[in-house]
Amino acid sequence: MSSHREAPEISKDPVADSTDVYAFVSPDRPNTVTLITNYIPLQGPAGGPNFYEFGDDVLYEIHIDNDGDARPDITYQFRFTTKVRNPNTFLYNTGPITTLDDADWNRRQFYSVTKAVEGHEPRVLASRVPCPPCNIGPRSTPDFAGLANAATVKLPSGERVYAGQRAEGFYVDLGSIFDLGALRPFQNLHLLPLPAALGVNATAQLNVHTIAIQVPITDLTRNGRRPDDPADTKATIGVYASASRQKVLIRDDDADRGTGPFTQVSRLGNPLFNEVIVPMVLKDRWNAEEPADDKMFADFVRRPELAALLPVLYPGVFPNLAALDADRADLVAVLLTGIPAGLIPGFQSFTGTRLADLLRLNVAIPPSGSPSVFGLLGGDLAGFPNGRRVFDDVVAIELRAIAGATYPLVNGSFTPDAAASAVDDGVGPGDVGMPYLDRFPYLGLPHSGFDVPSAA
Amino acid sequence: MNHLSRRTFIGGAAAGVAAVTAAAVPGLAAAAPSQLPDDDLDDTTDLAGPVVARVRDLRTGEITLYAGTEEISYTDRTLARRLARAAAR
Numbered sequence: 001m002s003s004h005r006e007a008p009e010i011s012k013d014p015v016a017d018s019t020d021v022y023a024f025v026s027p028d029r030p031n032t033v034t035l036i037t038n039y040i041p042l043q044g045p046a047g048g049p050n051f052y053e054f055g056d057d058v059l060y061e062i063h064i065d066n067d068g069d070a071r072p073d074i075t076y077q078f079r080f081t082t083k084v085r086n087p088n089t090f091l092y093n094t095g096p097i098t099t100l101d102d103a104d105w106n107r108r109q110f111y112s113v114t115k116a117v118e119g120h121e122p123r124v125l126a127s128r129v130p131c132p133p134c135n136i137g138p139r140s141t142p143d144f145a146g147l148a149n150a151a152t153v154k155l156p157s158g159e160r161v162y163a164g165q166r167a168e169g170f171y172v173d174l175g176s177i178f179d180l181g182a183l184r185p186f187q188n189l190h191l192l193p194l195p196a197a198l199g200v201n202a203t204a205q206l207n208v209h210t211i212a213i214q215v216p217i218t219d220l221t222r223n224g225r226r227p228d229d230p231a232d233t234k235a236t237i238g239v240y241a242s243a244s245r246q247k248v249l250i251r252d253d254d255a256d257r258g259t260g261p262f263t264q265v266s267r268l269g270n271p272l273f274n275e276v277i278v279p280m281v282l283k284d285r286w287n288a289e290e291p292a293d294d295k296m297f298a299d300f301v302r303r304p305e306l307a308a309l310l311p312v313l314y315p316g317v318f319p320n321l322a323a324l325d326a327d328r329a330d331l332v333a334v335l336l337t338g339i340p341a342g343l344i345p346g347f348q349s350f351t352g353t354r355l356a357d358l359l360r361l362n363v364a365i366p367p368s369g370s371p372s373v374f375g376l377l378g379g380d381l382a383g384f385p386n387g388r389r390v391f392d393d394v395v396a397i398e399l400r401a402i403a404g405a406t407y408p409l410v411n412g413s414f415t416p417d418a419a420a421s422a423v424d425d426g427v428g429p430g431d432v433g434m435p436y437l438d439r440f441p442y443l444g445l446p447h448s449g450f451d452v453p454s455a456a
Numbered sequence: 457m458n459h460l461s462r463r464t465f466i467g468g469a470a471a472g473v474a475a476v477t478a479a480a481v482p483g484l485a486a487a488a489p490s491q492l493p494d495d496d497l498d499d500t501t502d503l504a505g506p507v508v509a510r511v512r513d514l515r516t517g518e519i520t521l522y523a524g525t526e527e528i529s530y531t532d533r534t535l536a537r538r539l540a541r542a543a544a545r
Contacts, residue, residue: 248508248522259506260522 002170002271002394004041007283010266014040015055016243018268019208020170021062023239023359023387026214027367028439033220035062035076036212036390036441037241037268043165043207046449051092051134052165052209053109054080058243059262060211065238066222070292070356074220077114077122078163078211080131082107093133093140100130100150108133111163113155113213125157131164135207137450145445152440160214160440165207167434167444169390170271173425174202177395181306181313185426186419189314199426204433205452212441217363227364230381236338236349238358239387240269240291264288269357270335270385271394276306276402277335291356294336298355301335302327306402310423320417321404330406334385339376343409347381361387373429377405377421390442391429399423511536 004019005011022036037060040052054060059079063072085106086094095104109131116122132151135144152162176182176199182190184197217226220237227235243266246258266287268274277300278286286297311322333339338349338360349360368382373393375383377400384392400406403420429436433452434444508522517533 246522246525247527248506250506250508257506259508259524261525261527 002172003268003273003275004170006275007287008280009284010287013245013265015053015209016058016245016266017041018241018243018266020271021239021241021268021359021388022390022442023237023361024389025217025361025363025365025367025382025387026440029214030367031218031226032214032216033237033361033363033387034212034214034440034442035064035239036210036443037062038166038168038170038208038210038443039243040209041206042203043168043209044449045135045205045207045447045452048134048136048449049090049092051107051136051449052207053082053107053134054078054111054131054163054209054211055245056080056082057249057256057258058245061242061244062211062213063240063242064220065291065351065356065358066220066234068238068352068354070238070294070351070354070358071118071290072116073118073222075116076213076215077116078111079114080109080111080163081128082109093136096139097133097136097141097147098143100132100147105133109164113159113161115157125159126153126155126161129153129161129163134165135446135448137448139450141448144448148445158216158219160212162210162212162441164209165446166210166441167432167446168203168206168208169432169436169443170394171201171203171427171429171431172395173199173427175200177425181309183399183423183425185424186314186317189317191313191315197426199424199431201427201431201433204431205447206433207446208443210441210443212443214440221363230347230362230364231341232364233350235364236351236360236362238269238291238338238351238356238360240267240358242267264290267291269359271388272398273335273357276398277301277304279305291358292354294357295355297357298332298336301331302329304328304331304402307404310403314419317419318403318417320415321420324404324407324414326411328407329410331401333410334401334406339385339409344376344381347376347386349386359388360385374400377401390436391432393424393428395427396424399425509535509539511539514540 002020010017019038019041026032026034043052062076064074066073093105097105110128112127113125114122115125132147135141154160176184184199187194188196218224222234242264244262244264247260247263250257274286311318336355338351340350341348349362365381368380372378372380375392377397403423404416405420407414510520512518514536517531517536519530521528
């Protein structure tokens with residue numbers, strides 16, 4: 001998974017488990033960047049009566065580095081508060097929820113948005129912003145789209161925000177990939193072969209909880225300008241999200257109480273970094289570290305385990321990859337420093353030599369009129385790893401990169417195996433259960449518990 | 457203030473370092489820190505939330521206090537020993 005349940009300890013703490021981070025120049029408002037971070041992985045839509053919600057005791061943050069030191073220059077903080085109307089019922093709602101302040105909705109959640117800029121006092125942009133309910137079904141949430149629209153709010157400071165349930169937009173053949181690295185379309189070539197088959201999107205009927213904020217580009221860049229030259233060294237921002245909990249938890253009789261400073265328990269920049277690159281025994285430590293300290297994990301990027309596994313799992317399919325005995329400077333560039341100018345015509349995302357897992361977005365690259373889900377590998381400069389859009393096929397892109405497709409960027413004498421540009425888990429954006437939106441917050445409306453799973 | 461990772465914290469606790477909730481220890485409220493004279497205590501002070509004292513090193517008296525969203529390093533050998541004794545009851 002992109003970062004769903006990717007580390008042993010955080011997998012037991014789903015409300016703080018960041019699953020995906022997206023950052024892209026908004027296609028319908030190209031003077032803004034949309035930043036999205038998702039939590040609570042693998043939600044079965046029917047999961048009542050205590051439906052999913054953010055953690056009141058979790059500090060959710062989206063960080064932006066705009067000066068290349070891999071440390072946050074701007075941070076948007078989100079804190080949640082849950083309110084129960086009727087303490088005498090076990091029900092989430094006692095009638096149809098038709099508005100965000102409906103008296104029949106018993107358990108509501110609100111949030112605050114705070115902007116912290118390095119060197120300045122944090123500023124509360126909004127408080128008591130309502131979340132929508134979970135999408136329960138036609139009786140409880142007869143017009144969920146209306147509720148979601150009402151919960152999409154433009155703040156007086158100019159940002160748009162949404163926090164609440166959405167359909168999972170990340171697609172992956174989870175069941176196959178974690179069955180010894182099998183890719184169904186190519187599993188006839190696997191060490192333990194089965195007939196080739198179509199991929200299966202394991203997340204097609206699942207929801208997540210989304211925090212989305214759309215911000216003017218001029219609020220994010222180092223010089224407060226909207227660059228139009230991709231070569232501009234100030235055009236690239238680095239993004240990551242984190243979730244933090246207070247160090248001490250006291251379970252009192254009447255309530256749990258936290259005390260002490262917030263400490264990071266989950267983070268996410270590039271998809272699959274912690275999942276696929278970092279060894280299991282270090283995954284929770286990685287979650288607790290800052291990107292600026294990622295040098296300690298760099299060797300796992302230079303010599304990724306998966307690159308060594310592919311030729312073993314698919315005998316004879318990756319001979320050139322098997323023979324490649326060199327540090328993967330291409331992966332270091334893609335994941336840890338950004339791609340320097342001169343490697344891809346018209347593009348760079350280099351933020352300096354400090355090694356840090358950040359989702360780097362060159363905001364001078366306009367949205368693509370004909371996007372490729374394969375992003376840069378598909379010739380689309382507006383897609384991953386130039387930021388990440390909700391529909392980008394990050395599994396295929398990273399599989400292909402690790403298989404050697406990007407190594408010629410740093411060594412022109414290397415010829416990737418033919419399979420490197422074809423390897424795929426066989427699922428795409430068409431396999432997502434709810435369609436993406438062409439407007440904020442871009443992820444589809446969540447599946448309803450009444451409809452999913454279905455009787456069919 | 458020391459920066460301690462979550463894992464360091466959990467590891468320290470698991471290693472048997474005494475960590476007690478100050479307000480939960482009988483008699484602790486009356487036990488003034490050794491280097492503070494009694495008249496420095498303000499009996500009108502209200503705790504906004506729980507204060508947790510973690511004795512890191514009984515020998516040196518190193519104590520970490522968790523209060524609000526702060527983590528404060530504090531050294532008091534006498535208090536550290538009193539806490540350890542109270543926790544051992």
